[in-house]
Amino acid sequence: MNINFQNVKTIYFKEVKSYFNSAIAYIVMIVFMIISGFLFTMSFFQIGIASLRDFFGNFFIQLMLFVVFIPAITMRSFSEEKKQGTLELLLTKPVSDLELIFGKYFSALTLVVITLFPTVLYFIIISFIGPIAFAPFLTSLLGFILMSAFFIGIGVFISSLTENQIIAFIVSVLICLFFFLMGKLLIIFPPSLVSVFEYLTTDYHLNNISRGVIDSRVLIYYFSMIIFTLFLTKVSLESRKW
Numbered sequence: 001m002n003i004n005f006q007n008v009k010t011i012y013f014k015e016v017k018s019y020f021n022s023a024i025a026y027i028v029m030i031v032f033m034i035i036s037g038f039l040f041t042m043s044f045f046q047i048g049i050a051s052l053r054d055f056f057g058n059f060f061i062q063l064m065l066f067v068v069f070i071p072a073i074t075m076r077s078f079s080e081e082k083k084q085g086t087l088e089l090l091l092t093k094p095v096s097d098l099e100l101i102f103g104k105y106f107s108a109l110t111l112v113v114i115t116l117f118p119t120v121l122y123f124i125i126i127s128f129i130g131p132i133a134f135a136p137f138l139t140s141l142l143g144f145i146l147m148s149a150f151f152i153g154i155g156v157f158i159s160s161l162t163e164n165q166i167i168a169f170i171v172s173v174l175i176c177l178f179f180f181l182m183g184k185l186l187i188i189f190p191p192s193l194v195s196v197f198e199y200l201t202t203d204y205h206l207n208n209i210s211r212g213v214i215d216s217r218v219l220i221y222y223f224s225m226i227i228f229t230l231f232l233t234k235v236s237l238e239s240r241k242w
Contacts (some may be wrong), residue, residue: 001194002096003098003099003102003226004095004096004099006098007094007095007096007103008099008102008103009103009105010103011095011099011100011102011103011104011107012073012102012103012106012110013107014103015103015104015107015108016107016110016111019073019107019111024072024073024076025111027074028069028072028109028111028115029114029115031069032064032065032069032115033115033118035060035061035064036055036061036118036119037118039058039061040122042167052207055119055122056140056141056143056144056210057207058117058165059100062180062206063114063180063218065112065115065144065148066147066148066151066176066180066202067173067176067177067180068173069112069115070108070112070151070152070155070166070172070176071146071155071158071168071169071172071176072169073108073112073152073155074108074110074154074155074156074158074159074172075155075158075159075165075166075168075169075172076150076159076168077104077105077108077155077159077160077163078104078156078159078163078233078237079158079159079160079163079164079165079168080163082162082163083163083164083165093148095114097234097237098234098236099232100237101230101234101237102230104156105152105153105156105230106195108152108155108156109145109148109149109152112145112148112152113145114150116144116145116148117139118229119137119141119144120141120152123137124162125183135212135213136210136211136212139209139210139211139212139213139214140209140210142153142209142212142214143205143206143209143218144206146205146209146218146219146222147202147205147206147222149174149222149226150174150179150202150222150225150226150229151202153225153226153228153229154172154175154176154179154229155168155176156229156230156233156240157229157230157232157236158171158172158175159172159234160173160233160236160237161236179200179201179202179205180202181203182197182200182201182202182203183198183201183202183204184203186198186201196220199221205217205218205221205222
C-alpha cells in the first residue's frame, strides 16, 4: 500500500480551506463556543469547585458535539463530490482512494480539534482560581478527540454512500446516536451480552479515560473503530468499479 503524502497534504489543505470558505466551520465553532461557554460558566459558579469534570461529563455538550456537529461537518465529505460529479474526475487523477479518504478525514478532525480549543482556555481560567489536576483534563480532552475521530469516521463513511447531504446527515446522526446512547440502554440487553455491548459503547470508554489514566484497552477500541470506518469508506469508494 503506497500512499503519497503530498497528495494527502494537498487534499487536506483543500478541504480545510473549503470549510472556512463556507459558513459551516464558523457556525459550528461559534455555536459550540457560546453553548459550551455558557454551560461551563453555569456549572463552575453553581458548584464553586475548580474542576472540568462536570463540563466534559455534561450530557448536552457531548450530544451537541458527537451527535449533531460532527455529522454536520462530515455530511458533505463525499456526497457533495458525488452530486457535483467531481468525484470521478478527482479519482482519475493520480490520487488513490486512501489518499482522498485521509485528506478529507483529517481535515474534518482538524476542524473538531479547533472547535475544542476553548476547553484549554477554561483550564487556564480555573488554574488561576485554584489548584486543578492536569491529568484528568488532558485525558478527558484526549477522550473527546478520540471519540470525535471515531464519529468522524462514521460520518465520512455514510457520506461516501450517498450524494444527498441531508440523508448523509440524518443517517450519521442516527448511527452516532446509537453508539452514544447504547451505554445508557444496557438494561434492555440480555445479561449474558451486557459486557459485550458495554465494550462497544463509546460512553464506557470515554468515562474510563476521563479518570486521568490512559488505558490501552480504550486506545485499542477507538483506533480499531476508526480503522474499521475508514476501511468501510474505502470499500464504498471501490464499489464504483464493480
